[in-house]
Amino acid sequence: MKTGVQLYTVREYAKDPEGIEATLRKVKTMGFDVIQISGLGPCDIDLLAGWVNELGLYVCCTHNPWNRLAAHDELKKIITEHKKLGCPVIGLGMKPDIYPDSYEGYTRFIKKINEICKIVQDEGLTFAYHNHDLEFEKFNGITAMDRMTEECPHLEIILDIFWVQAGGINPSKYLEKLYKRINIVHLKDFRISGRTRQFAEIGEGNLDWAEIFFLCEKLNIPYAVIEQDTNFLNNPFDSLALSKKFIVEHGYWK
Numbered sequence: 001m002k003t004g005v006q007l008y009t010v011r012e013y014a015k016d017p018e019g020i021e022a023t024l025r026k027v028k029t030m031g032f033d034v035i036q037i038s039g040l041g042p043c044d045i046d047l048l049a050g051w052v053n054e055l056g057l058y059v060c061c062t063h064n065p066w067n068r069l070a071a072h073d074e075l076k077k078i079i080t081e082h083k084k085l086g087c088p089v090i091g092l093g094m095k096p097d098i099y100p101d102s103y104e105g106y107t108r109f110i111k112k113i114n115e116i117c118k119i120v121q122d123e124g125l126t127f128a129y130h131n132h133d134l135e136f137e138k139f140n141g142i143t144a145m146d147r148m149t150e151e152c153p154h155l156e157i158i159l160d161i162f163w164v165q166a167g168g169i170n171p172s173k174y175l176e177k178l179y180k181r182i183n184i185v186h187l188k189d190f191r192i193s194g195r196t197r198q199f200a201e202i203g204e205g206n207l208d209w210a211e212i213f214f215l216c217e218k219l220n221i222p223y224a225v226i227e228q229d230t231n232f233l234n235n236p237f238d239s240l241a242l243s244k245k246f247i248v249e250h251g252y253w254k
Contacts, residue, residue, distance in 0.1 A: 004034025006227035011039035038063035059087035103139035128156035136167030160186040179219035203246030
């Protein structure tokens, strides 16, 4: 399993083309060859693809705005952009609020997901969904996550370990349950501070990383990307370095 970085972690440093280039060069010097693109500021796709190619980076996935994914012409543009980047997976980071958290809301959302999956698949790419905790709410006795995986047969899952735990599910059990649908996992730790749930650098929280990495290897999950939304001990790059240090020192770095 190759370990990379979710650029959403360092989004505050990548708000314009100059910042994006500097960020890409920095994560490369930190030893990352795999990236997920998310949260970047506006940038010409040819310029971005040029930096990616120059630095020898592999874009394993992206997250994209729902308003672009849901519009046919914009989705076609996204597909073209991904082909320029050499990225095989078009991702959605979260269910948009236009679909209520209800059984009927997910029914409509699932219908649209399947439409997007068909268009993307016809172009030789894959559409993927990144979970939070909200998908583990039950409606009519079934979690939204289970409905999405059962009713969207061509949807890939970007499994976020933290958010599975936050949703009351054992991440290891869910890895075993969905591994055939998972090419990418998101890694961040789960820390409690002052009775508050926090994101944390890997190894600085309470998740069972020995079990999680063992299962990822056993189940042949291709990619893991380090993602930390907030709660940095110092700054995002230092947090990335600390997470990587834990992974390397425990023999999980590939």
